[in-house]
Amino acid sequence: MRGRARTFAAGADDLWDRAVAGTPAAQFIDTYLTRRRRDPAGYPSRLAAYLAQPRVAALTEWDLAHDPVFFDADDPAMYDSALAEFQVGRERFLHHHEQSGPLAHALLTLDGDWLEPTVHNPQVTSSGDMVAARHAYVEKAAAYLDGLAPDTVLVCVELTRH
DSSP: OHHHHHHHHHHHHHHHHHHHTTOOOOOOHHHHHHHHHHOTTTSOOHHHHHHTSHHHHHHHHHHHHSSOSSOOTTSTTSSHHHHHHHTTOHHHHHHHHHHHTTOOSOEEOTTSOEEOOOTTSTTOOSHHHHHHHHHHHHHHHHHHHHTSOTTOOOOOOOOOOO
16 A cells, blocks of 8 residues: 555655646745735735745746646645645655545544544644644654564444535
């Protein structure tokens, strides 16, 4: 599962590299929200300034020319999740996805404890913080799995609500 996840992530990172080629790293929308709060009259639209960044503009252009790949309708900043995921660098990105291969949104340990990201914490407000919480969960859960006896059976269950 980890090998397949790393291979998939490598393809996604290659696509990212093509989409953002030659652009500098982008700032999260929080940067623009802070500027706007400090000077509401003098600072232009936070969304316009965010979207004007070369990397965000390149992602917008890419998604308009292809099926939306990087746009996240659940992310109020639209591209912050992608920025937080991909801008960490290729090796860190691949490592994270490799470790998360056998994991889902949460892990129930043999002791009955739930391991899950702390994204529901009210102090976790930005996309970058949410991605960091997910990364911390993945590292903790992967270490737990690595510590299990080799004959332990891992069961993956997906629950959905309609």
